[in-house]
Amino acid sequence: MVSRGVEERVSELQDLRDEVAENTLDIVKLVAVRMDLARKIGQVKTRESLPIDNERVEDALLEDVLAECGRLGLDKQVGAKILSTLLAESKKVQRAQGASQPKQLITPMVMMAKAKEVEKGGRKLVRLDVGEPDFRPPKAVLDAVSKALYEYKTYYTVGRGIPELLGALKSYLAKRYGYKDAQENQLIVTPGGRFAVYSALATVASEGDSVVVIEPNWPAYKEGLDYIGAKTITVKTSFEEGWEPSPERVKEAVRPNTKAIVLSYPSNPTGKIMSKAAFKEIVGYADDRGLAVISDEIYNDYAYKPCPTILDDLPKRYILTSSFSKGWSMTGFRVGWSFAPPETSARMLKVLGLMITCVPEFIQLGAAAALGCEAEVARNSMAMKERIDSTYEELRKVEALEVHKPEGAIYAFPQAKDPGFDSSAFAMELLEKKGVTISPGTGFGDYPRCFRISLGQPQAVLTEGVRKIGELLG
Amino acid sequence: MVSRGVEERVSELQDLRDEVAENTLDIVKLVAVRMDLARKIGQVKTRESLPIDNERVEDALLEDVLAECGRLGLDKQVGAKILSTLLAESKKVQRAQGASQPKQLITPMVMMAKAKEVEKGGRKLVRLDVGEPDFRPPKAVLDAVSKALYEYKTYYTVGRGIPELLGALKSYLAKRYGYKDAQENQLIVTPGGRFAVYSALATVASEGDSVVVIEPNWPAYKEGLDYIGAKTITVKTSFEEGWEPSPERVKEAVRPNTKAIVLSYPSNPTGKIMSKAAFKEIVGYADDRGLAVISDEIYNDYAYKPCPTILDDLPKRYILTSSFSKGWSMTGFRVGWSFAPPETSARMLKVLGLMITCVPEFIQLGAAAALGCEAEVARNSMAMKERIDSTYEELRKVEALEVHKPEGAIYAFPQAKDPGFDSSAFAMELLEKKGVTISPGTGFGDYPRCFRISLGQPQAVLTEGVRKIGELLG
Numbered sequence: 042m043v044s045r046g047v048e049e050r051v052s053e054l055q056d057l058r059d060e061v062a063e064n065t066l067d068i069v070k071l072v073a074v075r076m077d078l079a080r081k082i083g084q085v086k087t088r089e090s091l092p093i094d095n096e097r098v099e100d101a102l103l104e105d106v107l108a109e110c111g112r113l114g115l116d117k118q119v120g121a122k123i124l125s126t127l128l129a130e131s132k133k134v135q136r137a138q139g140a141s142q143p144k145q146l147i148t149p150m151v152m153m154a155k156a157k158e159v160e161k162g163g164r165k166l167v168r169l170d171v172g173e174p175d176f177r178p179p180k181a182v183l184d185a186v187s188k189a190l191y192e193y194k195t196y197y198t199v200g201r202g203i204p205e206l207l208g209a210l211k212s213y214l215a216k217r218y219g220y221k222d223a224q225e226n227q228l229i230v231t232p233g234g235r236f237a238v239y240s241a242l243a244t245v246a247s248e249g250d251s252v253v254v255i256e257p258n259w260p261a262y263k264e265g266l267d268y269i270g271a272k273t274i275t276v277k278t279s280f281e282e283g284w285e286p287s288p289e290r291v292k293e294a295v296r297p298n299t300k301a302i303v304l305s306y307p308s309n310p311t312g313k314i315m316s317k318a319a320f321k322e323i324v325g326y327a328d329d330r331g332l333a334v335i336s337d338e339i340y341n342d343y344a345y346k347p348c349p350t351i352l353d354d355l356p357k358r359y360i361l362t363s364s365f366s367k368g369w370s371m372t373g374f375r376v377g378w379s380f381a382p383p384e385t386s387a388r389m390l391k392v393l394g395l396m397i398t399c400v401p402e403f404i405q406l407g408a409a410a411a412l413g414c415e416a417e418v419a420r421n422s423m424a425m426k427e428r429i430d431s432t433y434e435e436l437r438k439v440e441a442l443e444v445h446k447p448e449g450a451i452y453a454f455p456q457a458k459d460p461g462f463d464s465s466a467f468a469m470e471l472l473e474k475k476g477v478t479i480s481p482g483t484g485f486g487d488y489p490r491c492f493r494i495s496l497g498q499p500q501a502v503l504t505e506g507v508r509k510i511g512e513l514l515g
Numbered sequence: 516m517v518s519r520g521v522e523e524r525v526s527e528l529q530d531l532r533d534e535v536a537e538n539t540l541d542i543v544k545l546v547a548v549r550m551d552l553a554r555k556i557g558q559v560k561t562r563e564s565l566p567i568d569n570e571r572v573e574d575a576l577l578e579d580v581l582a583e584c585g586r587l588g589l590d591k592q593v594g595a596k597i598l599s600t601l602l603a604e605s606k607k608v609q610r611a612q613g614a615s616q617p618k619q620l621i622t623p624m625v626m627m628a629k630a631k632e633v634e635k636g637g638r639k640l641v642r643l644d645v646g647e648p649d650f651r652p653p654k655a656v657l658d659a660v661s662k663a664l665y666e667y668k669t670y671y672t673v674g675r676g677i678p679e680l681l682g683a684l685k686s687y688l689a690k691r692y693g694y695k696d697a698q699e700n701q702l703i704v705t706p707g708g709r710f711a712v713y714s715a716l717a718t719v720a721s722e723g724d725s726v727v728v729i730e731p732n733w734p735a736y737k738e739g740l741d742y743i744g745a746k747t748i749t750v751k752t753s754f755e756e757g758w759e760p761s762p763e764r765v766k767e768a769v770r771p772n773t774k775a776i777v778l779s780y781p782s783n784p785t786g787k788i789m790s791k792a793a794f795k796e797i798v799g800y801a802d803d804r805g806l807a808v809i810s811d812e813i814y815n816d817y818a819y820k821p822c823p824t825i826l827d828d829l830p831k832r833y834i835l836t837s838s839f840s841k842g843w844s845m846t847g848f849r850v851g852w853s854f855a856p857p858e859t860s861a862r863m864l865k866v867l868g869l870m871i872t873c874v875p876e877f878i879q880l881g882a883a884a885a886l887g888c889e890a891e892v893a894r895n896s897m898a899m900k901e902r903i904d905s906t907y908e909e910l911r912k913v914e915a916l917e918v919h920k921p922e923g924a925i926y927a928f929p930q931a932k933d934p935g936f937d938s939s940a941f942a943m944e945l946l947e948k949k950g951v952t953i954s955p956g957t958g959f960g961d962y963p964r965c966f967r968i969s970l971g972q973p974q975a976v977l978t979e980g981v982r983k984i985g986e987l988l989g
Contacts, residue, residue: 073587113547195847
């Protein structure tokens with residue numbers, strides 16, 4: 042009897058598994074039909090010179106899929122992920138039919154590699170491309186790192202960060218932002234702000250999800266989301282509107298699969314600072330919708346009007362990312378940090394642990410020392426203000442350009458008056474003919490008429506660079 | 516006439532898009548049916564106390580899916596990815612029905628966090644868990660890093676690595692391995708061997724793929740593959756067979772979606788060194804099948820019999836990963852490197868660029884200095900040999916254990932004679948009662964009877980630790 046019972050149960054499982062196999066092959070057959078359709082669509086688009094991407098069509102499909110998931114009691118995340126797989130493969134198939142491909146963008150990192158290549162050949166360049174201050178890191182930081190080295194703080198340490206630095210960050214949050222409730226399990230020390238941003242994105246979004254980013258912006262957000270397989274929903278701001286982001290447009294951009302909104306002020310590349318009221322409105326909206334807000338506050342020491350921070354009014358879901366790179370001019374130390382609810386931090390820490398183990402202890406001790414260097418940060422900030430003022434005046438003299446005065450960060454982002462201006466071609470010509478490097482606006486979004494000038498150079502260099510830009514523009 | 520042509524074309528595209536929408540919703544419906552089946556399977560498994568994972572069933576399904584893809588002309592990668600999504604979601608649904616869940620493993624990193632927690636409370640521990648040598652890093656490295664700091668090598672640098680270090684690595688490959696053909700575009704400097712391994716895995720495998728790993732092994736391979744959504748196919752070796760991996764079993768493990776084989780000798784945790792003949796056979800097989808070989812050679816300075824290297828006979832697809840952590844005892848510097856064909860390196864570099872930007876220049880200069888420190892590496896290697904010899908003798912005195920003499924690396928991996936031994940429970944008891952930390956065997960695969968002792972401690976500490984282990988084992 043027992044033996045018969047087992048057989049029956051085994052056969053019950055086997056029947057279910059047979060159904061699974063049949064169902065799976067049926068799905069595969071439909072996917073093959075889908076790719077045949079993609080092939081035909083690719084042929085039409087190639088013939089008609091239509092672009093592959095069509096946001097409206099994709100959005101409509103997503104709405105349909107999620108509605109169907111709702112009706113069927115299927116996890117919406119799964120529906121969105123399957124759709125994402127189908128769309129990605131469909132685009133690959135369409136491209137194979139010859140439909141137009143997006144071209145390689147000249148991001149600041151691509152520009153840096155090109156410049157280093159030219160410099161290797163011995164040519165001296167005026168480098169206005171690199172997004173880093175030229176200030177020296179605080180002496181106390183160098184001393185702390187060197188001391189730690191000779192004290193053999195050169196072994197593995199815990200992934201989250203050493204107690205000295207976590208403690209110093211807690212005090213910093215209290216002093217700098219008036220935020221006194223930070224706990225150590227909300228903080229993570231990362232190898233640079235970039236990793237804080239990547240792990241933040243990877244924690245809030247998965248393949249098939251989307252995240253809203255206001256453009257123009259640092260390309261690392263889209264790069265991270267592309268890597269994850271999540272979609273970047275772009276809210277564009279324009280030179281004509283003074284790079285002012287509209288909360289209304291941010292709200293309208295949110296899709297049913299949206300998991301987070303990225304805010305980053307002062308802005309790289311525009312130097313814009315969002316008003317506290319607009320920031321609050323967006324954060325409040327995100328909170329109501331259960332969305333996370335990722336606030337990248339890396340340039341907050343270079344703010345020349347009141348700058349919002351997520352710490353002013355924390356929503357339920359938030360990740361603050363920052364770094365020692367800019368305020369302390371410690372780009373090459375690769376040390377940043379994040380602040381988030383404990384469970385979010387735990388998930389970010391898992392990503393860090395599996396890829397990185399930990400940030401070097403001697404560097405963490407340098408970062409802890411940096412938090413005591415308020416005078417140096419203030420000096421850097423004042424020097425940058427002077428450069429913004431002077432460079433703005435220089436740029437205004439260039440007839441072919443228009444420019445808004447940066448309110449913060451360490452960049453200027455002028456726009457050419459010529460509506461047909463191609464800043465990528467201009468950047469290459471400028472490098473070749475004048476030995477000056479800039480970052481084309483297309484590296485930060487759809488801004489071919491704009492380019493970014495980094496103010497991380499002495500004023501004389503900036504003035505010379507702008508003068509040469511003016512010369513080439515004629 | 517023109518206007519009518521446009522309308523026709525638009526309607527052609529619209530018709531295709533309508534078909535796409537219908538097809539997509541049909542797929543979603545089938546996925547919902549699939550999850551209903553998963554729910555039923557979950558109920559049966561819960562009732563019968565059957566495990567969720569069933570490799571045989573999954574393998575058969577994969578074969579079916581790939582065969583169907585072949586028949587339909589559908590990219591097999593897409594089929595494998597969709598299957599992976601379905602399986603992952605199905606398991607989630609089954610777990611929700613109460614089917615048994617795998618428990619949290621005590622990996623070396625988890626153990627380290629526990630130990631640091633206890634140490635914070637003031638208790639002094641005998642730390643045999645951490646996989647790092649206790650040797651001091653070479654003085655020349657400390658000096659080079661400190662000098663570079665005060666020379667302000669503290670700014671961004673190119674992602675791949677600074678020319679000084681790339682050049683030094685090329686010379687090192689020539690001198691150490693007799694490999695003279697390395698090009699700079701084959702090398703990448705990474706923040707630790709762990710990141711080299713992660714980016715290697717992420718470059719050869721995607722969601723739905725699989726990678727063969729020989730166990731017991733460092734958990735980072737499986738952690739990376741889990742993160743990517745690729746499957747780890749495990750080839751088990753056993754204490755009884757002297758941890759000897761069989762090339763036959765490696766070959767049998769390869770599935771139609773397998774993209775790579777990971778080899779890592781000397782082995783963490785067993786200290787086994789694969790014979791050159793077996794290594795060559797596996798690499799040759801991988802080459803014939805178009806698979807990549809990832810060879811993690813981080814312990815190659817601690818090898819006490821001839822140790823194979825991928826450089827002896829490069830297949831078409833290979834990634835060598837290594838680090839300064841072990842040979843030079845530079846774990847806390849977080850600097851490693853990889854060597855691969857240029858196009859593979861370019862893809863790995865993209866991952867590094869989007870997450871990390873670059874490794875600190877001052878650390879890279881320290882790594883370049885390390886490559887000149889041959890005497891220190893030789894001294895470390897000799898000291899480790901003595902510890903292996905002595906600790907092996909100590910372990911043999913423990914009646915309850917059996918142990919093979921490590922052929923390399925910096926660990927011993929004894930097995931309890933008791934077939935019911937639970938090394939996780941033992942590790943916790945040992946920490947509590949004796950203040951000694953070890954890494955349970957389940958952190959490295961399905962080895963509950965084994966545990967890892969790190970030899971990165973002075974002999975007196977090792978002897979004391981083993982004695983306390985013996986005491987607790989009774």
